[in-house]
Amino acid sequence: MADEEAAPEQGELAITRTGDRLRLAREAAGLSLADVATRTRITQRHLAAIEKSDFSELPGRTYVTGFARAYARAIDLPEAEIAAAVRRELEEEAYGARPLYEAYEPTDPARLPTARLTWTLVIITLLLASAYGVWRFLSVEPDEALIAAQNRAADESEAPDGDAATAPATKAGTSPAAVAASAPVVLTGLSEVWIGFDDAQGKTENWRTLDAGETYQVPPAYVEQFTLRTSIPQALKVTVGGRDIGPIGPADTLVKGVSLKPSDLVARAEGNGATGGAAPAARPQPKG
Known part of the structure; x- marks a missing residue:
């Protein structure tokens, strides 16, 4: 009996993100992601990322709120309320990404990475960032x-x-x-x-x-x-x-x-x- 009573509560707690709310409203309306994409002219890939509240999949955070508003309007949810919820989630995500302070013991210098290895990692990181920038610029090509x-x-x-x-x-x-x-x-x-x-x-x-x-x-x-x-x-x-x-x-x-x-x-x-x-x-x- 205890397990049966706890199950509904766990189901309610699972719906904590704005993306879950958008997805459930879409499914209740009998719409597919393709239907919403047609109404909003937003790609299905970006809509799926919003439903997962995975904002890192979107091209830029500056217009995440605009996409969420358009999604909400397409399925008759309050735009202002959805936009405010998305802003809160973006703030929470930024706060959660902050590193926590941890006390540590001094490390044996012999076990630290060499200067050559450090510079190699920096160069690889810069190359990957440049490649990502080129991919993003060329991902949508004009005719x-x-x-x-x-x-x-x-x-x-x-x-x-x-x-x-x-x-x-x-x-x-x-x-x-x-x-x-x-x-x-x-x-x-x-x-x-x-x-x-x-x-x-x-x-x-x-x-x-x-x-x-x-x-x-x-x-x-x-x-x-x-x-x-x-x-x-x-x-x-x-x-x-x-x-x-x-x-x-x-x-x-x-x-x-x-x-x-x-x-x-x-x-x-x-x-x-x-x-x-x-x-x-x-x-x-x-x-x-």
């Missing part, structure tokens, strides 16, 4: 049209007499209709932030991560063919012709369908009441 657009934009940015380098920055208060179609659109990371570009059907064709202070000038082909999406809008600054258009959405919310056309961005800026002055157009920074 040939996007590569061609990026190459054209790079060539234009290096041209000595290019219009983009000599054109004056757009002044605050300029009407959307007066904005030149060639005004540069620049994205700047205020902190590490994930951005994606969606086609007319809402499919994300390409994505990248901007580090804090890194800028990216949107290629002209992207401006005409794609819209912007991000899960941390407060970490992204958008300027057109040097003018800050202001926030593109509420904090910690998945924002998509943001037009990259200069006239639309200026109209959004005036709707936000943005008053940022003119600034020189930022050149695109290469990915390290």
